[in-house]
Amino acid sequence: MKRRSGGVALSLGALLTASFLAMAVLAQFWTPYDPEALAIADKLQSPNWHHWFGTDQLGRDVLSMIMAGAKNTVGVALLSVLIGLACGVPAGLLAAARGGWVDEVVMRGNDLLFAFPSLLLAILITAVFGPGAVNAIIAIGVFNIPVFARVSRAGAIELWTRDYVLAARVAGKRAPRISFEHIVPNLLGLLLVQGTIQFSLGVIAEAGLSYVGLGAQPPRPSWGRMLNEAQTLTALAPSLAVFPGMAVALFVLGLNLLGDGLRQRRAR
């Protein structure tokens, strides 16, 4: 029974995630309307045949904005995961391979980064460089670094005790080569699971940052700012808040189901 529900969760998660990714890719080439085009005459329409998700206070098509927002969200979350992988995994591998004081330094540095919530970091970066999607990516990416460092360190420490690593050392291989040839390939599953989870956290963080105006800047649509703008109009047009809210919730749900499913599959 448990096995089957795990399978269903995995499929559902994969389906939801794939839909949002497809939406983001599609938005790169085509949206029903221009998500940035204003049409004041058509403002605040309820969902109808022309505008499936309705229009906002400036007459922009909400479906188009959701799609363009998906593109923005996926871009930010994906790049920030990549930043986390690119910096965190080598740090974790180094800490695991060298141990001793190197391990201490890397992990205490990690703790330092961990101590800053991504929102605080984003405000710091924004204060210095100004707001924008790139700075959101950096802020969320920096937040991802210690997570990946920890996961890869823990996984690598376990793998370093394996006899095949001992055999590689007898074959004269040094830590960097062993890490690259034996450790990383065997960590991929673990990193994929963690990457999916960090991706979902990235989606939430991006929505949060753009909600407070620290993410993508107008006129580029983002789910967070759509929520922010809908806030003042909830009495007039509740659907304006519902669609971006649902988009965030469903995407995050999908990613979490996918991550859980992958983890369960690994455990079997």
Added chain:
Amino acid sequence: MSSSDVSSVRCTPLLAVESLTVAIDETPVIKELSLEVESGEILGLVGASGSGKSMTALAILQLTPERATLRGSVRLQGAELLGMRAPQLQNIRGRDIGMVFQEPLSALNPLMRIGEQVAETVRLHGAASAAQARRMAREALDAVGLTGEQGALHRYPHELSGGQRQRVAIAIAIVLRPALLIADEPTTALDAENQAQVLELLGELARTRRMGMILVSHDLALVARVTDRIAVMQAGEIVERGVTADGLRRLQHPYSRALLAAAVPAPKRRAAADAFAGASAANAVLEVRGIVREYPLKRRSLWRSPGAFRAVDDVSLRIFPGETVGLVGESGSGKSSLLRAILGLDFVQAGEVYLAGESLLQATGTTQRRLRRSIQAVFQDPYGSFDPRWPVERLVSEPLYLLDVQPSAAERRRKVALVLEQVGLSSADAMRLPHEFSGGQRQRIAIARALIAEPAVIVFDEAVSALDVLVRAQILDLLADLAQRLKLAYLFVTHDLTVVRAIADRVYVMRRGRIVEQGATHTVFAAPEHAYTKALLAAAPALVNATM
């Protein structure tokens, strides 16, 4: 109640298995098997891996995999177990039938105190209050010899040694005083001393508690120590039965005789050990001089420097060309630390390792690579020794990294094919992944990996401990053959004296980081001098039985 009922009760054996057939996906793995166990009697179920002995144990407990179909009859105290519903079976497992498995670490929950784990069995069967369960747990732990501080209820499994953990597992199995105990390779993961003690304990429990027992093992000599009767299994059938007291030499079936021969392999001495006695340090292929390896202990005070634990304490040894040397000691004696030092893998506090007179620990660059090629290793775990993602060719050719000029792909392939054939595999195996091979085959692959660098010495770290006796005998034959053909020297690190006796010319006995005794194998085995060596020899079951 009619008189026939009464007589049937009296004559019913504790466990009666009749024409039990188990098939997995239509393939029969156990065929028409019948056996009986009486109260207070120990039956040894012996066979090589794949003979169906573990499956028989699982079938009695109805713990076979879901795809398995069972036919026949399994009756416990007259009650048919086959076809019984799950809730009833769960009552029987643990309460009427206790189980002990091979790996004591994975059988225990690492996050639970041992007292709770023993008491949990009592609580699960709803037999007692929490206080009563705790008292019963205490009694069970006392019964398995974990008395006082050693068996304190609040300890965690990781605080215990392998032998102590297996005792906890036995305590869990017997806490409800089951009528039948099934023990599947209960001592295989333990070293010789613990093996003997755990076996003795099981025998004693069966006698004092009038408990029937099935002892499943691949080691005929070991089983003979405690059992009353023996059933030898091959390919899902019992091929021979015997009464242990009659002596193992009475066993007639060729398979039984093969198992017995493999359990006590005959010495394969290639040259008189004394021939090496006159050899001087100058021509030693491996010389280890005064190795000290310390591990820092936890710092207890900010002002006092932390102490250190000496895992290897001033150890020296020599191996001459073509010689096989055994290094014997129980787990925790520092064997593995010494071995890593010899391979140049760990930093050492003092000492030197010379390979044909050249220092390995001081060497760098080309010299270091050349010296490392001359000493290769085979590790214990045939499952953990290979990166699961690498095909055999890449695995076996890994030591070629030590060559100054990396060989071409064709050259690499040729060399891999050559060593694979040397260890009795085919060159076609090069493209397969490690999980496609059996334990014995994997150990052959590990030997091939050691051979490819054309070493002068190969170090074996418990390399045959995880194999069953028949496979072990084959691997030992292969090694003796290779040593002769390729003029190899071996250092055999093991806790298994049977293996040392079979293969080693000379032996070093290690205890608490020190070499306590050394000499030619036959001399040390015939007349051990150090008390520890005597104790080790006395504890080795196979050697005692070899004289039966």
